Amino acid sequence: MPMPTLLKPVLTIARYTLLEALRSRLPWLCVLAACAGAGLAGFLQQLALTESAAVQASLLAAGLRLASVFLLATFIVTSMAREAADKGLEWLLAMPMPRAAYVLGKLLGYGALAAVPAVLFGLLMALFAPPARSALWAASLLGELWIVAAFSLLCAASLQQALPALAAVSGFYLLARSVGSLQLLAHGARAGDTWAQQAMAGGIDVLALLLPRLDTFTRTEWLLYPSGGWPDLAGIATQTAIYAGLLAACALCDFYRRNI
Structure with missing residues (x-):
């Protein structure tokens, strides 16, 4: 199908995906x-004996990161499960449009939706860290949310x-976040293994x-110390493009092999 013909249903599905997120x-x-998160971090800051500002920023960043992943993954999974239960998916795929338009439209809508917590939480962290580090x-x-959205x-x-x-997404995220630590533990003492x-x-x-190395994404120390830079973001962008593309291709294969 020509690209202009494919683009219209993709944008339409992405638009209605965003409208559904707003209505929910x-x-x-x-x-x-x-x-x-800000209230809890402020409370825990009062309990810290030293470096209370750093403790508040680190706790808030960790909490916001987990909250954004949980909210986005939960919305995607429940939205698509409800759509399948209401037979909306069969109705959409019965229309004269390729199945790729549905997958790409959903991915585009969820990718745009992921920008909401990323921008909102980034602006909030700018109150506790320099603007460049918060950006x-x-x-x-x-990038982390785009990978989670594609896998969800x-x-x-x-x-x-x-x-x-949701269980599969949680397991994937926990493994991707901890695989670096697991490697260090596995190779810690190889002499008597x-x-x-x-x-x-x-x-x-x-x-x-x-797995993607999500432990290298959204690192809290970037907010506290000048340890991160835009070269780190280039590696993150590369991982995001590779894994989001692979997951999208897997979703396309699943849709095209399904008999509806």
Whole structure:
């Protein structure tokens, strides 16, 4: 199908995806999460004996990062599960448009939606850290959310039930966040390792090659110290493009093989 013909249904689906997010009050949930995080960080700041400002910024950044991932993944999974239960997916795919338009439209809508918490939380962190560091943190958070959105779309489309899809997204995110630490633990003391330990270390190395290194994304120390820079963002952008593209291709394959 020519690109101009494909572009119109993609933009239409992306528009209605954003409208659904607005009607479900997702932006207001992000505002509520920001207020709750700021209040909790302010309370914990009073308990810190030293470097209270750094403690407040680090706790707030960690809380906002988890909140943005949870809210976005939950919305995507529940939205697509509800759409499948209401037979809206069958109705859309029965229309004279390619299935790629549905997947790309959803991805475009969810990608634009991910900018809401990234920008909002980045502006909030600018109150606790220099603007340049907050912008770097927010841009990295946006890349992280794009990967989570693509994987959530794949799980929701393949599993078609909210609870298994949310469990799969949670497992993926936890593994991608901790695979670097798992590698360090596996290769910590190799001299007296048994064959089972070496096999486990090799398995973790393979897992690290397959998963995105989300532990290098949205690092809290960027807000506290001048340790990060725009070269770090280039590596993050590369990982985001690779994994989001691969996950989108997997979702397309799943849609095209399905009989609807």
